[in-house]
Amino acid sequence: MIYDCHLHTCFSGDSKASVRSQVERAISLGMKEICFTDHHDHDSWFCEDNFELDIPAYLKAMKTYQKKYKDRIRINIGIELGLQDHLGAYFERFDEVFRDSFDFVIGSSHFVSCMDPYYPSYWEHHGEREGITSFLEASLARAKAFYPYFDSFGHLDYVVRYAPHKDYAYSYEAFKDWIDPILQVLIDHGRALECNTGGLKYGLSQPNPSSSILKRYREMGGELITIGSDAHAPEHLGYGFDACQRLLRECGFRWYAVFHGRRPEMIPL
Numbered sequence: 343m344i345y346d347c348h349l350h351t352c353f354s355g356d357s358k359a360s361v362r363s364q365v366e367r368a369i370s371l372g373m374k375e376i377c378f379t380d381h382h383d384h385d386s387w388f389c390e391d392n393f394e395l396d397i398p399a400y401l402k403a404m405k406t407y408q409k410k411y412k413d414r415i416r417i418n419i420g421i422e423l424g425l426q427d428h429l430g431a432y433f434e435r436f437d438e439v440f441r442d443s444f445d446f447v448i449g450s451s452h453f454v455s456c457m458d459p460y461y462p463s464y465w466e467h468h469g470e471r472e473g474i475t476s477f478l479e480a481s482l483a484r485a486k487a488f489y490p491y492f493d494s495f496g497h498l499d500y501v502v503r504y505a506p507h508k509d510y511a512y513s514y515e516a517f518k519d520w521i522d523p524i525l526q527v528l529i530d531h532g533r534a535l536e537c538n539t540g541g542l543k544y545g546l547s548q549p550n551p552s553s554s555i556l557k558r559y560r561e562m563g564g565e566l567i568t569i570g571s572d573a574h575a576p577e578h579l580g581y582g583f584d585a586c587q588r589l590l591r592e593c594g595f596r597w598y599a600v601f602h603g604r605r606p607e608m609i610p611l
């Protein structure tokens with residue numbers, strides 16, 4: 343079983359899962375390693391949930407679980423860093439203080455101009471195509487500005503999950519002017535692209551990003567892939583991993599990466 347490297351617990355404002363329940367589930371699925379990546383969306387005051395992580399408390403708890411389970415599973419400590427345009431100075435400071443505290447940092451776009459595509463108001467404001475464009479435009483600017491601070495770029499086209507007609511107005515071809523340069527930034531700077539299976543449990547037929555983007559990344563010379571279910575509850579841990587493994591092999595990947603101490607270790611797919 344592929345090791346799940348995108349997992350949430352009750353340290354995230356939108357999850358009630360205990361660390362223990364996630365770890366036990368991973369062990370029952372036969373995983374030898376996992377990586378927790380709880381949300382840290384600094385300055386997300388406009389959200390209903392609190393996405394600001396109590397980092398010292400999180401690190402302390404995770405280290406305790408690492409020790410407790412060391413003979414049964416390797417627990418890596420990661421974080422999902424929410425990327426917003428105005429946070430450059432904050433990320434610089436974050437990196438100075440916490441660079442060595444984490445095994446793995448996912449950089450994810452969740453919001454555009456303090457609006458969350460999760461809510462219909464985002465789409466009412468933008469319209470469908472423009473909502474996707476704005477998200478990808480912001481993602482490109484953030485990949486360029488913030489690549490020094492993350493290891494893998496989270497769920498690249500995740501905005502499509504919440505579009506009113508899902509992927510009806512969406513394809514790689516229609517948005518390649520934004521997608522290709524994002525992939526190029528990742529390749530140029532040795533950053534990984536995340537394959538996130540979280541949308542599959544809501545009936546999406548593709549992971550984020552979609553197979554055409556995964557293929558394109560491989561075509562452009564991209565090799566570093568990380569894989570995560572984005573599970574906020576134990577029953578979703580490892581969700582869709584068999585299909586994901588087949589898809590990635592079809593797209594030309596033979597390895598995926600698991601990060602230890604911010605360095606990738608390649609594992610056969």
Ligand SMILES: [Zn+2]
Pocket residue numbers: 422450452496497
């Ligand atoms: Zn996310």
Ligand SMILES: [Zn+2]
Pocket residue numbers: 348350422572
């Ligand atoms: Zn997540």
